[in-house]
Amino acid sequence: MPKLGMAPIRRKQLVEAAIAAIHVHGFANATVARIAAQAGISSGMVHHYFKDKDELLFATMRHLLAELRADAVARLSRSAEPRERIRAIIDACFGDAQFDEQVFSAWLALYGNARHSPRLMNILSLYHRRLRSSLLHDLRRLVPEVEALRLADGIAAMIDGLWLRYALTGKPENPETPRALTRDYLSAALADTSNTGRGRLNMRS
Numbered sequence: 414m415p416k417l418g419m420a421p422i423r424r425k426q427l428v429e430a431a432i433a434a435i436h437v438h439g440f441a442n443a444t445v446a447r448i449a450a451q452a453g454i455s456s457g458m459v460h461h462y463f464k465d466k467d468e469l470l471f472a473t474m475r476h477l478l479a480e481l482r483a484d485a486v487a488r489l490s491r492s493a494e495p496r497e498r499i500r501a502i503i504d505a506c507f508g509d510a511q512f513d514e515q516v517f518s519a520w521l522a523l524y525g526n527a528r529h530s531p532r533l534m535n536i537l538s539l540y541h542r543r544l545r546s547s548l549l550h551d552l553r554r555l556v557p558e559v560e561a562l563r564l565a566d567g568i569a570a571m572i573d574g575l576w577l578r579y580a581l582t583g584k585p586e587n588p589e590t591p592r593a594l595t596r597d598y599l600s601a602a603l604a605d606t607s608n609t610g611r612g613r614l615n616m617r618s
């Protein structure tokens with residue numbers, strides 16, 4: 414019988430074990446037995462905290478999303494100006510924790526299996542909605558709505574594309590590189606939007 418108050422600790426332990434098992438064995442082969450062995454407990458004990466493997470893997474992906482969100486919220490709390498806040502979101506998405514090899518494997522598993530799992534697709538969709546919403550919140554303070562929507566999609570695509578490249582080929586030698594590339598895109602896009610706006614004003618005058 415598990416000790417009283419151990420549930421949150423044990424669930425976190427199993428989530429961390431699941432991340433490690435996915436990295437070593439792959440998503441499909443991260444069985445309950447292997448996750449239990451990674452955590453140093455019996456398979457039966459796993460079922461005390463999670464109904465089945467799918468529920469454990471779902472909890473694992475929610476954990477990864479929560480970790481990313483917590484980092485972003487912490488960075489945003491230290492930023493006030495819109496550009497600074499957008500850069501804070503970019504930096505969180507390319508934070509050191511996101512370049513961990515085990516985290517790479519877990520997120521790749523989420524992307525690879527979401528099409529076949531409504532629950533995993535919900536997690537992935539939630540991540541995309543939150544990212545877009547967070548970017549739009551501050552982009553709307555800088556540019557008109559149409560441009561804000563376009564830039565939010567562009568920044569999100571930069572983040573996902575660069576992250577996927579590193580997940581497949583290995584983490585960057587300098588973690589600052591993807592952050593700087595995405596910030597450069599933001600600066601160039603805002604400058605282009607500003608120049609376009611001035612051009613329209615000149616045509617009307």
